[in-house]
Amino acid sequence: MFLLLALSSLASRAPDTGASQCTELNGCRRMFDIVWGCLVTVVACIWVSVHPNVPAPSPKEPEKSAGQWNWLIWHLRDTLGPLKQRLKLMFAALLAPELIVGFAGRQLWMARSFAEKYDVSLAHGFFIGMGGFIDDDGHPIVTCAQISANPDLLIGIQSVSTATLKDKSKGDLFSKGIALCQGLWFVAQCIARRVQNLPLSELEVATLAFATINAFTWLLWWGKPLDVRDPIVIHSPRPAEPRVPPYVSRVTQLLILFTGVCSDDEFAPGATGVTSVPAFWCAATADISDASYTLAMACEFLCAVLFGAIHLAAWGNAFPTPFESWLWRAATLAIVAPPAILVCLTALDAFSNVVNFFPSDTLGNAFLSIGGIFYATGRLFLLVLPFTTLRALPYKTFVDVDWSVYVPHL
Incomplete structure (x- = not known):
């Protein structure tokens, strides 16, 4: 809603004086060039970087005698199911890219x-964690407890070749290459503008932060198969055990969203009714080690600090009003300080067993709650301000980079 208000305000504003002052035919860029370049870069980076887990099975096909309307509904449900899971990850990567980095890191370590x-x-390791292997009953094989309870499952998993898993992946060099080139081109433009003392718009600074953090996500998920639609069935001669429907509380669902770790109970050998892993599933709590979890959290906090630090590049920019300038600075500090403190606490907790940071859990929870409120508020403002500031950009923002300085020419 805030973003729509910002865009509507931008659309109804008076003609920009900065853009009107830049009249050189080949040395200027338009407002459309700035906005379009940023939006394309963000969408391309997020689309390529996210690697969703295996979605729920496709709905059952209607009978051949069914009408065209039934077939159309089936095709829509079959297409929108996996797309919904991918869009869920993309939305999370847009709002909190550091959470996706932590999620990708935990999946890599698992x-x-x-x-x-x-x-x-x-x-194979990625395929297990993303729900790519299922048993004869369609139950995902994702925990060590399941494999230990039925050794035939391990034999079946080991018999699947790596080539088969790569063939399941929908990733292609063409789409990844386009996204990589777009991202590198955008970064090169930002660097060149700084070298030539040309200011970056706040939207470009925010885009640079998103592109940088999503690059880490892409690297962490480099070996994960992309857009796998159908899991591989691992057959076992052992009879199925009695099944009971699983129960996942709201608290557990939130835990899955923010940490990618949930209880073993949902995927225990005796559980049923589950045909796919959650979108943010990483591992069962019994399978992930404390060291891996701590390291993933530290990386997550570091990425949050880096994301905020990049926004500091606009600290001295000329904002439309002094209020917006101080609001940008305050919001930037609000998203840098809490994760920076958590990085220090995580490092001390990892290497020292004698330091007690908080005398009680209540004080620790209060710190996390207050820090979370500051962080979320700062992120909200940094999503809106890049668009509201477009209404009055300085003249030099529209001056294009002089690439002839770097390219040999006659």
Whole structure:
């Protein structure tokens, strides 16, 4: 809603004086060039970086005698199911890219853990964690408890070749190459503008932050199969055990969203009714080690600090009003300080067992709650301000980079 108000305000504003002052034919850029370049970069980076888990099974096909309307509904449900899971990850990457980095990091460490423990490839490890293997009943095989309870499952997983898993992946070099080139081109423009003392708009600074953080996500998920629609069935001669419907509380769902870790109970060997892993599933609590979890959290906090630090590049920009200038600075500090403190606390907690940061859990929870409120408020303002400030950009913002300085020419 805030974003729509900002855009409507921008659309109804008076003609921009900065853009009107830049009259050189080949040395200026338009407002459309700035906005379009930023939006394309953000969408391309997020679209390529997110690697969703295996979605729920496709709905059952209607009978051949069914009408065209029924077939149309089936095709829509079959298409929108996986797309919904991907869009959910993209939305999270847009609002909180550092959470997706932490999620990707936990999945990578779990994939390595599975690969070492069961003597399989990293792709197999990712495939286990993302719900790519299911048993004869359609139940995802994602925990060590399941594999330990039925050794035939491990034999079946090891028999699947790495080439088969790569063939399941929908990733292609063309789409990744386009996104990579767009991201590198945008970063090169930002660097060149700084070298030539040309200011970046606040929208470009925010876009640079998103592109940088999503690059980490892309690297962490480099070996994860992309857009796998159908899981691989691992057949087992052992009879199925009695099944009971799982129960996932609201608190557990929020825990899955923010940490990517939930209880073993949902995927215990005796559970049923679950045909796919949650969108933010990483591992069962019994499978992920404390060291891996702490390291992933530290990386998550570091990315949050980096994301905010990049916004500091607009600290001295000429804002439309002094209020917006101080609001940008306050919002930037609000998203840098809390995760920076948490990084220090996490590091001290990881390497020292004698430091007690908070005398009680109540004080610790209060710190996290207050820090979370500051962080969320700062993020909200940094989503809106890049668009509201477009109404009055300085003249030099519309001056294009002189690439002839770097390219040899006659």
